[in-house]
Amino acid sequence: MTDTSFRGLFPILAMPFDENGNVDEEDLRKEVEFCISTGADGLGLAMASEIPKLSEDERNLATKTVVEQSEGRAKVVINTSATSTELTIHMSQNAAELGADSIMIIPPTGVSEYEIRSHYENISQSINLPIFIQDIDFAPVAPELAAKLAKDNENVCYAKVET
Numbered sequence: 001m002t003d004t005s006f007r008g009l010f011p012i013l014a015m016p017f018d019e020n021g022n023v024d025e026e027d028l029r030k031e032v033e034f035c036i037s038t039g040a041d042g043l044g045l046a047m048a049s050e051i052p053k054l055s056e057d058e059r060n061l062a063t064k065t066v067v068e069q070s071e072g073r074a075k076v077v078i079n080t081s082a083t084s085t086e087l088t089i090h091m092s093q094n095a096a097e098l099g100a101d102s103i104m105i106i107p108p109t110g111v112s113e114y115e116i117r118s119h120y121e122n123i124s125q126s127i128n129l130p131i132f133i134q135d136i137d138f139a140p141v142a143p144e145l146a147a148k149l150a151k152d153n154e155n156v157c158y159a160k161v162e163t
Contacts, residue, residue, distance in 0.1 A: 008041025032069040042075035067099035104132035124153035
């Protein structure tokens with residue numbers, strides 16, 4: 001599954017919350033509309049969206065809201081990183097079922113290269129969506145490792161490099 005359709009501007013959405021601390025669906029829909037109306041080619045829910053701090057139900061609600069509101073006008077990329085490979089697979093399957101176009105995954109930290117490769121391989125075998133490797137300051141991915149992950153796992157197609 002070599003995918004080359006993810007091109008252009010993909011802003012990471014800021015997660016809006018209401019006065020009770022719940023995901024504000026209406027404001028999230030407005031944010032999606034604003035981004036699309038100003039030329040976004042895709043939309044991301046990621047670390048800056050506070051996605052890791054959300055419960056599973058909140059993640060699913062945010063994903064569903066962004067997918068529904070984008071109506072296929074922009075690709076939707078969801079960060080499904082979690083504390084284990086199994087939980088990341090579960091979150092990735094949720095994102096796929098809710099209509100996400102791709103997932104983004106931060107590698108596990110404090111583990112060997114073999115364990116990072118195994119993490120991405122297991123996820124890749126469990127989901128049929130393009131995968132972004134997220135290279136971030138606390139979990140960097142060497143260019144050589146990113147290339148190997150892409151070579152060994154056909155749906156590992158992209159990298160999001162934090163600067």
